Amino acid sequence: MRDALASWHMGRVIYAYRSHPYHGQTLSQELVSGWLGLTQPQLSRLENGRAPEELSKLIRYSDVLGIPADLLWFDRPGETRQPAGGTEDEAAAPPSSPPIKIVKTYGSAPQEDGPDDRLDERNQKVDGRRQETSDEPTANELAARLLPEATIEELSRLSASLRDAYRFLDSDVVASVARQLDRCKSDDGKTGPAQVLPTVLAILELVSQQVRDVRAEVRRQLLTVGADSAEFAGWLYRDLHDPASAAHWYDRAMEWAQAAQELPMQGYILLRKSQMAYGDRDAARVLVLAQAAGSGPWQLPTHVKAEVLQQEARGLAMTGEPIGLAERKLGEARTLLRDAVADSVAPLGPSYDEGTWLLRSATCYIEAGKPQLAAQLYAEALARGTLARRDEGYYRARRAVACALAGDPDDASHEGLAALEVADTTSSQRTRREVRRVVRILTPWQRHRGPRELRLAVQAYG
Incomplete structure (x- = not known):
């Protein structure tokens, strides 16, 4: 493991982890790829190809494998690496035992165990439907990681539920x-993904890990929270410009929403998939998924219906339909939005409001070949000063x-x-991607002062 970590190649780290003798036998690529949100061929390419450099993926893989922050060649959010104590020679010396926590595997997901040179013999394989339990400190650590702002009582209840979900994971823990x-x-x-x-x-x-137990x-309550969390994870990976991971979590969100019999959530996930297709410039998929979201066997909140109609308008504009048809959909969406009552805002799409309508309408006019009108609508929405910092950066880029x-x-x-200044503080890869697009469009003016400064800034940010 030390050699693999020293190579700064996450694929080699994953292979060393899979083949570590602690597991008793090499873990299959099919098993580990499932933990990482990959397919088996994707994991094979990761292990045998060039070292992956996308920070969001490195963070995710190291987090799933439980690699201590001090052993990584990059910083995880909230876990700044600390140099080893002592002299430089002492810090450079290899540790006397493997430093990484190896995962003992039962069921479909990894659980932390102790280091491989200090196996905890108290861990038992239990029968049937129960997964192997971790010792109390590990459960407490995971509880604190899950609920960093929780009360002592909440942490205690969650810690107990991690050790025995059947007895202790109840409605209060889910809440x-x-x-x-x-x-x-x-x-x-405020802070970015x-x-x-x-x-x-x-x-x-x-x-x-716990839904089976x-x-x-x-x-059903846990699956509902899981579907909501997976949908949100899909959004976070979209903002990090990691479409493969975003698609994985949207698919998982749909699976859990179906298992929980949450029909409105299923329609909302189709809307989210349509929005992701816009980032991929897949016009037909944008339109088809938006129409599917609006015509399924579910009753969406009024403001979500409005958002679906506006997304359909964007799909119509992208596929070259007459601008009048798209504008009719925009008008219907605005009328619905004004009719939406306050109690329909939660839990789906709570941020969709008049300002969002302006921003999305501007996007439609870009697709319809009316960029001047789009710029005016963006300016009107930005002038309201109601956007979160990350969103302000993105829409300034737009x-x-x-x-x-x-x-x-x-x-x-x-x-x-x-926009680039905001993206530097929020780590929004979507925003950076749009700014790079601006630089390409401004190529005819590249000798002008403004475009030249922007190009140099993009190069400096990388």
Whole structure:
């Protein structure tokens, strides 16, 4: 493991982990790829190809495998690496025992055990449906990771539920996890995806591991929180520009929503998939998924119906339909949004409001070849000052695109630089991708001061 970690190649680390003698036999690629949200061929390419460099993936894989932060060649959010104590020679010396925590595997997901040179003989293989339990400190650590702002009572209940889900994982524990998920959603808009992703992945790990063992009357509640968490994870990976991971979690969200018989959530996930297809520039998929979201056997909240109609308008604009048809859908969406009552806002799509309608309408006009009108709508929405910091950065980048397409290099450069500054603090790869698009559009003006400064800034940010 030490040699693999020293190579700075996550694929080699995963292979060393799979083949570690502690497991008794080499773990199959099929098993481990499932933990990592990959297919078996993807894991094979990861282990045998060039070293992956995308930070979001490195964070995710190291988190799943339980690699201590001090052994990594990159920083995980909230876990700054600490150099070894003592002299430089002492720090450079290899440790006397393997430093990584090896995972003992039973069931479909990994659980932490002790280091391989200090196996805890108290761990027992238990029969049938119960997974192997961890010792109390490990359960307490995971509970604190899941609920960092919880009370002592909440942590105690969660810790007990991790050791024995059937007896202790009840509705109160599920409610605590749901509240933590809401906090993650709130923090995401301020700090960006990298800060909240580890906690969200911990929630998903909890659901995956415990859903088989909880009592029947709690299972549906846990699956509902799991579907909500997986949908949110899909969004986080979209913002990190990791479409493969986003698609994986959207699929898992749909599976759990179906198992929980949560029909509205299924329609909402189709809407989210349509929105992801927009980022992939897949016009037909944008339209088809939006129409499916609006016509399924579910009753969506009124404001979500409005969002679906607006997404359909975007698909119509992308596929070259007459602008009048798209504008009719936009008008229907706005009427529905104004009719939406306050109690319909939760729990799906709570952020969709008049400002969001303006921003998404601007996108439609970009697709319809009317960038000047799009730039005006973006400016109107941004002037309200109601957007979360991450969203402000992204939509400034989108306005920069509109200005560039409209032949206004100065405004495009100004907005692009502002967006890039925000992206640096929120780690939004979506925003950086849009700013790079602005630079390409501004190629005819590359000798002008503004476009030149923007190009240099993009190169500096990498």
